[in-house]
Amino acid sequence: MATIGMFHYRKDPEKVRRSYSYASHAKMEGIEFFYFCSKRVDFDNQIINGLTYKNGVWIEKEYSFPDVIINPVGPLSKNKKQTEIYLKLKELIPFTSFPVGTKLSVYNRLKNGKEFTKHLIPYEKIKKPVDVLTFLNKYNKIIVKPISGHHGNKVLYIEKLDHFFKVIENEQTQNIDRIELYDYLSKLLKEQKMLMQKYIECRRKTGEPYDIRLHIQKGGEGKWQNTSVYPKIGLRDKITSNLGQGGQMTSVKKFLYKEFGEEYFNIKRYLEVFAIQFADHFDTLYDHSFDELGIDVGIDSDHNIWIYEINWRPGHLYLEEKASKLAVSYANYIAKNHSRKEDTHENDRS
Incomplete structure (x- = not known):
């Protein structure tokens, strides 16, 4: 049975919304799961004093280093000790998430990768x-x-x-x-x-700016799949549709039908296929594989797709159950495949 650890800079899992969701899905899949922060790591003995969810409460339990670590956040940048522990763990144990880099570095990679340059603003x-x-x-x-x-x-x-x-x-x-x-x-x-x-003009017929989030994740087979497609609509006097500045999410089917009429189904399907193809290509541009991406795109008046930004830690709000299930399944996939690789290396040496 695989063991999954979840790293977070917060000491209390009650303050981390995803922790319970991950724990419950791990239990359903028969996977050992625990939560921990940097202060609970003992490198000398290779143990972690983790927190496991049982009978409605988080209880302490000592664990050997896990097979894989889910890292929905990194260490606090100002905490040097926390960063050192995080990076040391990363050398010893597979992590699920990796940063994509700055906007500029992402655009440059896409430009050099060539396959999706026609979608690059x-x-x-x-x-x-x-x-x-x-x-x-x-x-x-x-x-x-x-x-x-x-x-x-x-x-x-x-x-x-x-x-x-x-x-x-x-x-x-x-x-x-x-x-x-x-x-x-x-x-x-x-x-x-x-x-x-x-500037790409991407506004509703009623004048509000919008973009569409293509949220994709890898699951238990290590392959990309669509978690959700949802439009983000901004205020009419805004330039962007940022949710933190008064924007709102809405149903993709309802939105696309209002904006594109009978073409809505084909556009939705095109977006879903685009997301998978893009993510497959994006993986090839780095030395590591990603577990989850939030691709923000716009659609111009000619129905061309334009890439705005790529997020490596898209929020799970409103998608908690499905997103958490996929995250745990992918972590289990990583654990199994990492174990197989180690067994192969051992056999090669013997």
């Missing part, structure tokens, strides 16, 4: 303010965003008009001239590294 890293002006001459409407940002923070819309530039950040719109834009960008670039993309 034209982009460039901003080295100096004049780069933005040159990019605007080419595309007229652009998005500027942090290379390492998330949650839609510091995302700007810039449009070149006849005698000035229209800049939108959050709900604030301002019309500024070339010199003012240059100064604005200079200040911005001193704060953080930014990239720019061509």
